[in-house]
Amino acid sequence: MDIHFTAEELAFRDEVRAFLESKLPQDLAEKVRLGKHLSKADHLRWQAIQNEKGWYATHWPVAFGGTGWGPVQKHIYEEECARMGAPRTIPFGVSMVAPVLIKFGTPQQQDHYLPRILDGTDWWCQGYSEPGAGSDLASLKTRAVRDGDHYIVNGQKTWTTLGQHANMIFCLVRTDPQAQKQRGISFLLIDMSSPGISVRPIITLDGEHEVNEVFFDSVQVPVENLVGEENHGWTCAKYLLTYERTGLAGIGPSKAALAHLKRIAGRQMSEGKPLIEDPLFRAQVAEVEMQLMATEMSTLRILAAAKEGGVPGAESSILKVKGTEIRQAISHLLRKVIGPYALPFLQEEMDLDYPGQALHTDYSAALAGQYFNLRKLSIFGGSNEIQKNIVSKTILEL
Amino acid sequence: MDFKLTEEQQMLQDTAARLVRDAYSFEAREQYASGEEGFSRTFWQQLGELGLTAVPFPQELGGFGGGGVDTMLLMTELGRGLCLEPYLQSVIYAGGLIMQLGSPAQQQDLLPRVASGQLLLATAFQEPQSHYHLNDVQTRADQDPQGWTLTGKKSVVVGGHQAGLILVSARVSGDSRDDLGIGLFLVDPQAAGVERRTYQTVDGRKGCDLYLDKVRVSAADVLGEPAQVYSALRYQQGRAIAAQCAEALGSMEEACRLTLDYLKTRQQFGVAIGQFQVLQHRMVDMRTELEQATSMAILAAYCADQADSDERSRTLAAAKFIVTRAARNIAEQAIQLHGGIGMTKEYALAHHAKRLVMLSHEFGDDDHHLKAYSALLDVA
Numbered sequence: 001m002d003i004h005f006t007a008e009e010l011a012f013r014d015e016v017r018a019f020l021e022s023k024l025p026q027d028l029a030e031k032v033r034l035g036k037h038l039s040k041a042d043h044l045r046w047q048a049i050q051n052e053k054g055w056y057a058t059h060w061p062v063a064f065g066g067t068g069w070g071p072v073q074k075h076i077y078e079e080e081c082a083r084m085g086a087p088r089t090i091p092f093g094v095s096m097v098a099p100v101l102i103k104f105g106t107p108q109q110q111d112h113y114l115p116r117i118l119d120g121t122d123w124w125c126q127g128y129s130e131p132g133a134g135s136d137l138a139s140l141k142t143r144a145v146r147d148g149d150h151y152i153v154n155g156q157k158t159w160t161t162l163g164q165h166a167n168m169i170f171c172l173v174r175t176d177p178q179a180q181k182q183r184g185i186s187f188l189l190i191d192m193s194s195p196g197i198s199v200r201p202i203i204t205l206d207g208e209h210e211v212n213e214v215f216f217d218s219v220q221v222p223v224e225n226l227v228g229e230e231n232h233g234w235t236c237a238k239y240l241l242t243y244e245r246t247g248l249a250g251i252g253p254s255k256a257a258l259a260h261l262k263r264i265a266g267r268q269m270s271e272g273k274p275l276i277e278d279p280l281f282r283a284q285v286a287e288v289e290m291q292l293m294a295t296e297m298s299t300l301r302i303l304a305a306a307k308e309g310g311v312p313g314a315e316s317s318i319l320k321v322k323g324t325e326i327r328q329a330i331s332h333l334l335r336k337v338i339g340p341y342a343l344p345f346l347q348e349e350m351d352l353d354y355p356g357q358a359l360h361t362d363y364s365a366a367l368a369g370q371y372f373n374l375r376k377l378s379i380f381g382g383s384n385e386i387q388k389n390i391v392s393k394t395i396l397e398l
Numbered sequence: 399m400d401f402k403l404t405e406e407q408q409m410l411q412d413t414a415a416r417l418v419r420d421a422y423s424f425e426a427r428e429q430y431a432s433g434e435e436g437f438s439r440t441f442w443q444q445l446g447e448l449g450l451t452a453v454p455f456p457q458e459l460g461g462f463g464g465g466g467v468d469t470m471l472l473m474t475e476l477g478r479g480l481c482l483e484p485y486l487q488s489v490i491y492a493g494g495l496i497m498q499l500g501s502p503a504q505q506q507d508l509l510p511r512v513a514s515g516q517l518l519l520a521t522a523f524q525e526p527q528s529h530y531h532l533n534d535v536q537t538r539a540d541q542d543p544q545g546w547t548l549t550g551k552k553s554v555v556v557g558g559h560q561a562g563l564i565l566v567s568a569r570v571s572g573d574s575r576d577d578l579g580i581g582l583f584l585v586d587p588q589a590a591g592v593e594r595r596t597y598q599t600v601d602g603r604k605g606c607d608l609y610l611d612k613v614r615v616s617a618a619d620v621l622g623e624p625a626q627v628y629s630a631l632r633y634q635q636g637r638a639i640a641a642q643c644a645e646a647l648g649s650m651e652e653a654c655r656l657t658l659d660y661l662k663t664r665q666q667f668g669v670a671i672g673q674f675q676v677l678q679h680r681m682v683d684m685r686t687e688l689e690q691a692t693s694m695a696i697l698a699a700y701c702a703d704q705a706d707s708d709e710r711s712r713t714l715a716a717a718k719f720i721v722t723r724a725a726r727n728i729a730e731q732a733i734q735l736h737g738g739i740g741m742t743k744e745y746a747l748a749h750h751a752k753r754l755v756m757l758s759h760e761f762g763d764d765d766h767h768l769k770a771y772s773a774l775l776d777v778a
Contacts, residue, residue, distance in 0.1 A: 001407070001467050002400050003700050009399065072399060262777050276777050286772040290716040297693035304399045318686050391685065392678035396658055 029085030035366025082252030093124035127171030144173035163212035187233035206369035249323030317387035324377035414475035422479035436604030437482035446515025460510035470699035477648025484557030492519035499622030520561035522552035539568035640702035687724035
């Protein structure tokens with residue numbers, strides 16, 4: 001038994017650090033650290049730098065242009081990226097539709113789409129949730145009817161993250177309304193510029209435009225855009241959900257947020273001393289750090305098992321629940337650091353090139369909004385209650 | 399990174415598990431607990447014969463040269479069986495102090511007997527006012543040409559009723575909460591001036607309070623120098639904490655197993671109660687706590703034998719905090735999910751629950767270790 005990284009893994013970490021130190025643009029890292037808005041161009045800029053190094057598709061096989069990394073290398077890369085303030089990878093193309101195409105797609109689909117994901121030609125979004133299908137995803141109603149060489153799609157998707165930037169959407173649609181719930185679903189790739197598609201923003205409680213509604217009004221989709229077999233889309237969806245769930249413990253982002261918390265609680269004064277010296281506040285920071293330590297260790301144990309060829313199964317559901325609770329707890333403490341300055345709603349200060357003087361500090365405008373925004377963590381990717389159902393069924397066999 | 403056990407470790411685990419399974423049925427434990435000694439002398443001898451009481455000692459002193467992971471594997475099995483023998487107090491804690499502070503002569507004399515299980519030791523470091531703080535020592539040690547005399551009261555010495563020797567901390571100089579000026583003495587409980595008030599503990603073990611009235615201790619029975627004692631106590635308590643985390647792990651695993659079994663078999667409203675989502679989610683919460691506690695027990699085992707550092711102290715405080723909280727949550731939930739039967743004395747679960755809650759009262763509770771971690775918080 002050895003809980004430390006191997007010499008090889010440490011050498012890899014050094015290589016990642018060297019790459020990030022030389023190639024991660026400082027203005028982007030600054031935006032991430034201060035919680036400022038990131039534009040589509042910002043994301044694409046960082047993607048291009050990673051892709052040039054061959055490190056964008058961290059979990060694709062080498063044959064498709066990926067890194068071929070194992071679970072521990074991926075973990076190290078994600079943690080170092082978060083630590084240095086790299087923009088998060090938008091997962092819908094590279095981490096979600098791509099693994100499905102690699103597993104279930106035709107060679108033509110792979111040849112067409114995968115390079116376009118790598119070089120940023122396509123920006124993908126996810127068409128899963130519907131107004132009536134959230135945790136009960138399989139009750140989705142968006143209909144696709146075969147008409148010659150096309151499907152005609154009608155319906156509505158919702159919570160479509162960054163759909164406003166996307167030119168492609170992968171959708172779960174109902175192709176056989178007679179079949180049992182999960183059986184009549186298909187996985188379709190749809191061009192967002194198709195006639196009949198409209199996108200409407202949903203403004204979230206933090207005032208941000210991150211998610212959207214997407215409407216389909218008799219949209220024509222070529223049959224070659226079907227992935228896998230007709231009515232077997234649920235298989236793709238389930239496969240993708242296991243991909244989506246790993247890494248959801250968010251150890252790297254939580255460690256970065258905790259470091260930020262300590263930094264700003266060291267600057268905020270209270271009773272003539274830095275707030276971090278206040279015993280009550282300090283103990284709360286200490287407690288969340290201990291929880292994070294345990295969750296990181298649990299993550300490493302699961303990764304080590306995966307390295308031996310196991311697939312992270314329902315254990316990753318436990319990590320998702322714990323990891324998101326911790327991330328939310330940190331965001332709660334971050335908000336508390338700035339006291340009354342959590343109150344002013346200063347959206348204009350969320351841009352890095354805001355010309356005025358910050359009302360309080362350059363990081364304070366983002367904190368209350370982030371706290372509310374991160375409530376999403378325990379809802380998306382399978383709500384934490386759904387994760388508990390999964391653990392109950394698969395690990396406990398209840 | 400690799401969490402697999404070596405072949406030797408696997409063997410150690412199997413041996414300990416088998417031994418505990420054979421000797422520690424619930425009924426047998428009840429019998430040991432109600433006996434004079436409060437544990438099984440036969441089981442203790444078996445541990446000795448198989449070399450298990452020698453695990454953490456170096457080979458030249460009759461030991462097995464085992465590290466933190468070996469201790470963890472063994473303690474987990476002892477915890478699963480709710481074993482009553484004072485392994486942690488005698489072998490890990492007191493044995494560790496003699497390894498760290500004892501002169502070669504003291505080590506040669508004592509450690510082979512401790513490693514074989516022949517000699518039982520106990521530790522008396524707490525006092526009525528000390529509340530887990532090892533530097534808060536009011537028991538006095540006064541020096542004269544013949545040696546030392548000890549006077550004072552030491553609290554809740556687990557296993558002290560049966561110990562051949564008791565390690566006692568006493569103040570030789572300074573104020574009552576100074577880190578320096580604490581002496582460590584090997585006290586023969588049969589010596590004149592030693593009085594023991596023996597009792598059963600809530601979790602089924604035995605212990606005593608120790609009243610010392612001008613107890614004579616010779617210079618040969620002083621361990622280490624007063625300047626070293628406090629840091630040695632802290633360091634060895636760290637090893638005891640790591641061992642206790644592992645012990646708790648075994649008990650938590652068993653409490654979770656019993657509860658899950660119960661959810662699958664107990665019928666109410668015409669179905670197994672495990673069909674109810676509210677109970678399923680509670681069981682998942684217990685399982686999550688167990689996962690976190692397992693991680694911290696492993697981390698603690700890893701740093702238990704490392705050189706003293708803030709990093710080590712932080713990790714051990716975190717381990718004790720997480721495990722203490724998990725143990726209490728699991729104990730309370732396990733009773734709740736069992737309903738009435740979880741409240742009864744003749745069912746093993748209640749005894750795991752008692753042990754899991756009571757372990758917070760040894761070596762510091764969650765508040766104590768939250769404070770310790772907080773003081774060491776790395777804010778740079």
